[in-house]
Amino acid sequence: MLSRNSFIAAGMLSILLGLSACASKPVEAEPPVTRDPVAEAPTPEPVGPVPGSLEDLKQNVGNMVYFGYDQYNLTPEAQATLARQAAWLQEYPETRIRIAGNCDERGTREYNLALGARRANAAKNFLVSQGVDPARITTISFGKERPIDPNSNEAAWSKNRNAMTTLMSSVGS
Amino acid sequence: MMSGRKSFLAIIFTALVFFASAASMSGALAQVRIDITQGNTNPMPIAVPDYIANDPSTQGLATDLTMVVMANLERSGLFKPIDQRAYVQKLETIHEKPRFADWRMINAKILVAGEVVPLPDGRIQVNTRLWDVTANQQLASIGFKTPPENWRRSAHKVSDFIYKTITGEDGYFDTRVVFVGESGPKTNRVKRLMIMDQDGANPVPLTDGLDYDVLTPRFSPTQQQITYMALFDDRPAQVYLFNIETGEQESIGTYRGMTFAPRFSPDGQQVVMSFERGGNTEIAVMDLRTRKIRQLTNNPAIDTSPSMSPDGDYITFSSDRGGSQQIYVMNANGSNQKRITFGDGRYGTPVWSPRGDLIAFTRQYQGRFYIGVIRPDGSGERLLTESYLDEGPTWSPNGRVIMFFRENRPGGPVSLWSIDLTGKNLRRVPTPGESSDPAWSPLLN
Numbered sequence: 067m068l069s070r071n072s073f074i075a076a077g078m079l080s081i082l083l084g085l086s087a088c089a090s091k092p093v094e095a096e097p098p099v100t101r102d103p104v105a106e107a108p109t110p111e112p113v114g115p116v117p118g119s120l121e122d123l124k125q126n127v128g129n130m131v132y133f134g135y136d137q138y139n140l141t142p143e144a145q146a147t148l149a150r151q152a153a154w155l156q157e158y159p160e161t162r163i164r165i166a167g168n169c170d171e172r173g174t175r176e177y178n179l180a181l182g183a184r185r186a187n188a189a190k191n192f193l194v195s196q197g198v199d200p201a202r203i204t205t206i207s208f209g210k211e212r213p214i215d216p217n218s219n220e221a222a223w224s225k226n227r228n229a230m231t232t233l234m235s236s237v238g239s
Numbered sequence: 240m241m242s243g244r245k246s247f248l249a250i251i252f253t254a255l256v257f258f259a260s261a262a263s264m265s266g267a268l269a270q271v272r273i274d275i276t277q278g279n280t281n282p283m284p285i286a287v288p289d290y291i292a293n294d295p296s297t298q299g300l301a302t303d304l305t306m307v308v309m310a311n312l313e314r315s316g317l318f319k320p321i322d323q324r325a326y327v328q329k330l331e332t333i334h335e336k337p338r339f340a341d342w343r344m345i346n347a348k349i350l351v352a353g354e355v356v357p358l359p360d361g362r363i364q365v366n367t368r369l370w371d372v373t374a375n376q377q378l379a380s381i382g383f384k385t386p387p388e389n390w391r392r393s394a395h396k397v398s399d400f401i402y403k404t405i406t407g408e409d410g411y412f413d414t415r416v417v418f419v420g421e422s423g424p425k426t427n428r429v430k431r432l433m434i435m436d437q438d439g440a441n442p443v444p445l446t447d448g449l450d451y452d453v454l455t456p457r458f459s460p461t462q463q464q465i466t467y468m469a470l471f472d473d474r475p476a477q478v479y480l481f482n483i484e485t486g487e488q489e490s491i492g493t494y495r496g497m498t499f500a501p502r503f504s505p506d507g508q509q510v511v512m513s514f515e516r517g518g519n520t521e522i523a524v525m526d527l528r529t530r531k532i533r534q535l536t537n538n539p540a541i542d543t544s545p546s547m548s549p550d551g552d553y554i555t556f557s558s559d560r561g562g563s564q565q566i567y568v569m570n571a572n573g574s575n576q577k578r579i580t581f582g583d584g585r586y587g588t589p590v591w592s593p594r595g596d597l598i599a600f601t602r603q604y605q606g607r608f609y610i611g612v613i614r615p616d617g618s619g620e621r622l623l624t625e626s627y628l629d630e631g632p633t634w635s636p637n638g639r640v641i642m643f644f645r646e647n648r649p650g651g652p653v654s655l656w657s658i659d660l661t662g663k664n665l666r667r668v669p670t671p672g673e674s675s676d677p678a679w680s681p682l683l684n
Binding site: 173175208217 | 424425426428452455470474475476496497499500513515517519520544559563564585588601603606627628630631649676
């Protein structure tokens with residue numbers, strides 16, 4: 067809070083200084099300036115997110131796998147996504163991940179906490195079967211408590227039945 | 240974090256029966272008794288004039304106390320308080336017989352005559368006499384001494400006294416409810432532990448919701464203690480104990496995986512709960528004195544939501560070992576696990592009644608949720624409520640009322656409701672905001 071306030075204060079100060087500089091600037095005609103033509107600098111080419119980052123995982127690999135109602139078996143699509151995650155994890159061997167199991171709202175709280183744990187572990191077990199060191203993976207269940215789509219319809223529920231992979235905050239810690 | 244906590248539990252009640260002339264109850268009961276096992280379509284008309292307060296210092300308090308008693312009786316569904324404007328006799332004292340004909344004229348069956356008297360030590364004495372208006376006699380009487388600021392609990396004590404006199408069973412008005420106060424959008428909910436009186440008065444947050452969410456709080460049957468599950472963002476959920484009087488919290492579920500679905504044993508000395516390891520969920524029991532843990536189930540299914548019978552001999556729980564989530568009963572040592580529900584759909588959150596005769600549950604069937612009850616042997620299933628989402632039943636300490644939470648329509652707000660065991664008297668329980676996971680306390684002392 068303090069640093070935020072001092073930041074704002076510094077900003078105000080620089081605005082005031084700028085204003086006073088403008089005000090004191092003498093008004094006079096600018097002499098014509100001759101200069102060499104400037105070649106246009108090359109535009110930096112966007113290449114997407116930093117390799118090995120969560121954004122990289124999301125965009126180029128896929129960090130979500132989805133489940134059927136009250137299911138925790140991995141669909142072929144989920145297995146394909148997890149196979150890509152496994153390859154990505156081999157490519158960035160210092161990364162550690164957390165897999166969160168989530169459920170739709172069509173179940174009781176306690177059962178869904180258990181079901182979310184099943185989903186997270188199903189995803190983890192697949193990654194381990196692909197050669198990922200289990201020590202790099204932690205699992206967590208949020209049951210039905212952390213929906214990504216707030217709506218109450220089949221489209222929302224199918225999104226909320228997932229195992230979500232994220233990176234642990236500090237790499238290599 | 241605990242700044243908002245109130246410590247009114249420290250206030251001790253003194254109850255005394257003060258009228259030597261109290262009539263024998265057995266003779267009078269036949270006339271006015273309510274059989275609460277029956278669905279009560281005709282609540283008993285009862286007159287509750289304002290408690291008499293001859294001292295100006297207690298007049299406002301006496302009126303407030305009367306209103307709380309009336310509201311309790313009305314909400315029970317067993318009584319119909321008669322509008323005070325209809326009363327013919329204005330009581331000047333509670334120490335003389337009322338004019339019974341005046342009360343029969345307005346169809347009262349019971350008259351509650353009360354007074355609030357200031358005591359020299361600064362406390363108040365709340366005196367109550369119950370009159371059987373039909374039999375022209377006193378049913379019973381009781382007095383309470385308490386600090387004036389504690390008048391609301393006096394009102395609940397009086398309500399419990401009336402309930403017990405007329406029904407023959409303990410009431411549930413001098414009780415509290417812990418629950419989860421919910422705020423924020425569904426995708427970013429904050430869930431705080433809260434506590435209030437059973438009628439919704441005095442709601443107080445017990446956690447701030449900043450570091451973790453609280454789910455499934457449950458009252459100790461014997462102490463001012465709660466067990467709940469804390470849901471963290473960065474590590475698996477854990478079972479906690481929370482001392483209401485001191486505000487102290489401690490984790491008792493320090494396994495490697497998640498621990499959840501805690502409930503106290505009837506003696507308050509153990510907690511049954513689920514633990515998860517490698518994606519598999521089992522039931523275990525922890526002795527709170529030794530902190531030793533014993534695993535009770537062992538199979539690849541989801542075994543969760545354990546609840547002990549009031550005699551401590553059995554545990555009911557939910558399991559999907561048969562393919563879908565159903566309710567089971569086992570011995571408290573884990574032996575003799577038997578399925579008791581076989582209906583369509585799924586059954587969860589079994590909770591043993593404090594009376595021992597029934598198990599309340601949540602049932603899901605074709606996109607609807609129901610609260611129901613079933614006998615421990617699997618017979619006599621009855622559904623009491625239905626909505627888009629009804630979940631998490633909790634019993635009043637006398638086993639006559641069930642509280643639960645409801646989301647009436649998809650995406651709608653969640654709120655607390657109560658229903659009588661008879662399936663009648665559905666009521667919204669007032670809370671300051673969206674609320675879920677209610678748990679009823681035992682009767683306070």
